[in-house]
Amino acid sequence: MMDTLLLLALNGLIWGLIIALIALGLSIIFGLLDVINIAHGDFFMVGTVLAWFTLEATGNFWLGFIVAPLIGFVLGALIQRIVIQPIRGVAALSIVATFGLSLILQESVRIAFGPVPRRILPPITGTIPLFGIEYDIYRIFAAVLSVAALVAFFLFLQHTKVGTWMRAVRHDRDTAIAMGIPAQRIYILTFGIGFALAAFGGAVAAPITTVDFRGGVDILPVCFMAVIIGGLGNLPGTAAAAVLLAFFEGIIQSVADPTIARIASLVLMSGVLLLRPQGLFKGHVR
């Protein structure tokens, strides 16, 4: 009993770290561009598929960790320029546009990859003893990678010129433009980074979950929950909320089935929304 609880809690924790990556992408896209991105789950799905294709083409799994975010970044930049730019600022239209995008991404993957879900074998197998249970090494590795990517992202945001520009545009668009910040390029960059983060999450998650053209559909609501529970615009809050939510679901799964766990986290989410719409964590909103 204790062992199952520990196993599921750890699984939840690690899944939460991956969700945190994806949700951060969703949050910066929302914060900077006012785009409610319905296609964000599919960005994650594209990441898993890119990892699969990289493995098929080169036989090297590790390359996927570079290829997936790179292609994701390019795709994201193109999408911003072609689809998001013309409707910038109107959130209702962004829902329709990204809904269309979601259909296009899913259908393209179905054509290229096929409708049948597939599994990728983890590049490192085996278990290590951890708190008295034998735990899968790849999952530990996935956690380390996710944390590294999260840290890298926050360092980039806080300590580079471009990161500062991104924060400035999010804080006050007009003033930022008046100060000479190239807002349009920042928008393209932000969308690219958002896609890249989700695609990287996909590559990391590919051996844990299945590779499927509908793989993004279940991810999307969880990411939105993390963004809201963490507080809109509160990036560390979003990451923390993602980990907490998945950890919470993992713990509930040890006593009930996954559907009940999902319902429980949704009920928790409603409570947070109604009682603390600014998010669970205090601090600067925006």
Next chain:
Amino acid sequence: MSGRVAIERLVFVLFAAFMLSVPWSVPALVSPFWVSVITEILIWSLFAASVNLLFGYVGLLSFGQALYFGFGMYGVGIGIDQLHLSFWPAFGLGIAAAVAMALVSGIFAVRLTWHYFAIITVVFSLIFYFLAVRMKPLTGGDDGINFSMPPTFTFGKSVWSFTDATFQYFFILATVALCFYLMHRVIRSPLGKAFVAIRDNDIRASLIGVNVYQTRLVAFVMAGFLAGVAGALFAFFGRYASATYMFYQVSGEGVVWAIVGGAGTLFGPVIGTTLFIVIREVVSTHWEHHSLIVGVMAILVVILAPKGLVGLWRAALSQFERDEPAAPPPQALRAEP
């Protein structure tokens, strides 16, 4: 009467005449299959209208209308399959279930606005989607429940039921038309003016004495009613109810149809729904990957016609009206008064 109103009236009369002739004209011109497509379009138009009532008139973007659609569907399905109700009580049960659900969730949901409202409506709908998936003995989960259709009217020996495709079509047409008429009346009423006042500026609305919370709740319940009627009709039409129709993607489709057609206009949702379902039906018989076309269409419409197709049409009409006096038309046209 301005030219625009006259033209739109003419279009409406032609549209109504066409709708009344569908069971005879469509099989003669195309094929009987298209009668059932048009029936389906009617039902989904009503669903899109429920999104539109909230978003287009009150400014609340609901991403969870599938919940009330699903309740309408399951009210009918469970009513007939397990409670062995006849047609009308099952219809009533479906609508009552949807309205009750909308009231209960609305009490909480309309306390929030904009992003938070969109998220809480989707969260509520997901909770009940997962519950429906899990309560398989009652709901059949993703597979759904099938039932056989009880008759709608029985007068002595003559029986009217949905097994007659023409009766089914006219019953659904009449119900949908009635709902649209009710919506039209509500929008024209003082309540409808309060809706629009809240959409445009909720603080100003509250200052002139509109009870914002109550008005939003009324709109939410009305939208739940429309979605519930659509769900109940869809259950009758398909003779089944399934949890898949409660998933958030169904809500998303309603939002897309309403916005593409033109949010804040009575017939915008009908046009958006028609466009997407016709594309789906036409393309899917020739090409498996019709979703690609639907996706491209959705993106093109929001880029080229941000006010929806009705907005595009109205802009074209007013352009036409403005041009008319500028360029003197040929003598032959001037003969008209």
